[in-house]
Amino acid sequence: MENLLQIKDLTYRKNQKSILKNINLTLQPGKIVALLGENGAGKTTLMRIISSTAKNYHGSVYVAGREKEAERKAHLSFTDGLTGFTDSTRISEIVKFYEVIYQDFDLEEFDQLRQFMRLDASSRLAELSKGMREKLVIALTFSRKTDLYLLDEPFSGIDAMARKKIISSIILWKAEKATILISDHFVNEIASLLDEVVIIKDKTIYCHKSTEEIRAKNESLEDYYEGLYEKEEE
Ligand SMILES: Nc1ncnc2c1ncn2[C@@H]1O[C@H](COP(=O)(O)OP(=O)(O)OP(=O)(O)O)[C@@H](O)[C@H]1O
Numbered sequence: 120m121e122n123l124l125q126i127k128d129l130t131y132r133k134n135q136k137s138i139l140k141n142i143n144l145t146l147q148p149g150k151i152v153a154l155l156g157e158n159g160a161g162k163t164t165l166m167r168i169i170s171s172t173a174k175n176y177h178g179s180v181y182v183a184g185r186e187k188e189a190e191r192k193a194h195l196s197f198t199d200g201l202t203g204f205t206d207s208t209r210i211s212e213i214v215k216f217y218e219v220i221y222q223d224f225d226l227e228e229f230d231q232l233r234q235f236m237r238l239d240a241s242s243r244l245a246e247l248s249k250g251m252r253e254k255l256v257i258a259l260t261f262s263r264k265t266d267l268y269l270l271d272e273p274f275s276g277i278d279a280m281a282r283k284k285i286i287s288s289i290i291l292w293k294a295e296k297a298t299i300l301i302s303d304h305f306v307n308e309i310a311s312l313l314d315e316v317v318i319i320k321d322k323t324i325y326c327h328k329s330t331e332e333i334r335a336k337n338e339s340l341e342d343y344y345e346g347l348y349e350k351e352e353e
Pocket residue numbers: 133134136138156157158159160161162163164165304
């Protein structure tokens with residue numbers, strides 16, 4: 120089976136500071152994967168590198184077998200914090216932009232997701248709360264029909280009830296062969312969704328395991344993840 124994401128010997132420095140080093144990571148098609156790590160571990164940076172938003176890294180990144188930045192972008196969906204739009208931009212205007220830029224953008228899918236998220240297309244960005252903006256990012260991201268979805272801490276501002284509904288629906292929004300990488304500090308809420316976990320620690324991939332393997336040892340994902348940090352504190 121072709122790898123959906125392959126990262127080889129990735130190293131990234133910014134302002135002479137080492138941010139990520141010796142990252143090697145391979146993801147298969149059809150997986151839901153958590154990217155876990157503490158504040159500043161490098162989760163956002165890694166997603167920005169995969170999506171070619173951050174450049175000047177060393178090493179190689181392939182998405183669906185493509186290394187060139189423009190080709191990679193065509194095979195992944197990542198909504199980088201709605202940067203580039205002003206506060207007065209309406210949701211409907213962002214959607215028009217997406218339709219022009221992304222050939223795989225599905226307007227019907229967006230409208231369904233927007234309704235699910237209870238967002239009004241005529242709202243301006245300035246009128247949206249943090250949680251509403253996050254809902255918009257999730258709706259935009261999943262309205263593209265592509266191979267890899269990157270979600271960077273998608274739920275931090277979304278209230279618990281809506282979060283539960285969104286998490287249990289995510290699996291329905293992706294094609295069978297698509298892979299989703301979701302970053303978060305916690306694992307408990309998304310645990311039921313996950314096939315694999317990737318943990319970034321000390322600037323590199325500290326572990327990459329299937330949830331099956333962790334649970335086979337009678338450990339919950341939450342205990343496993345917290346255990347990694349507790350060992351260090353002893
Ligand atoms: N523009 C920047 N210039 C210099 N260093 C940066 C920049 N952006 C991030 N960093 C540094 O890169 C490291 C990784 O940050 P990153 O935002 O990727 O972490 P994260 O795991 O997403 O954190 P969080 O969970 O807090 O969102 C941090 O040490 C941070 O200080």
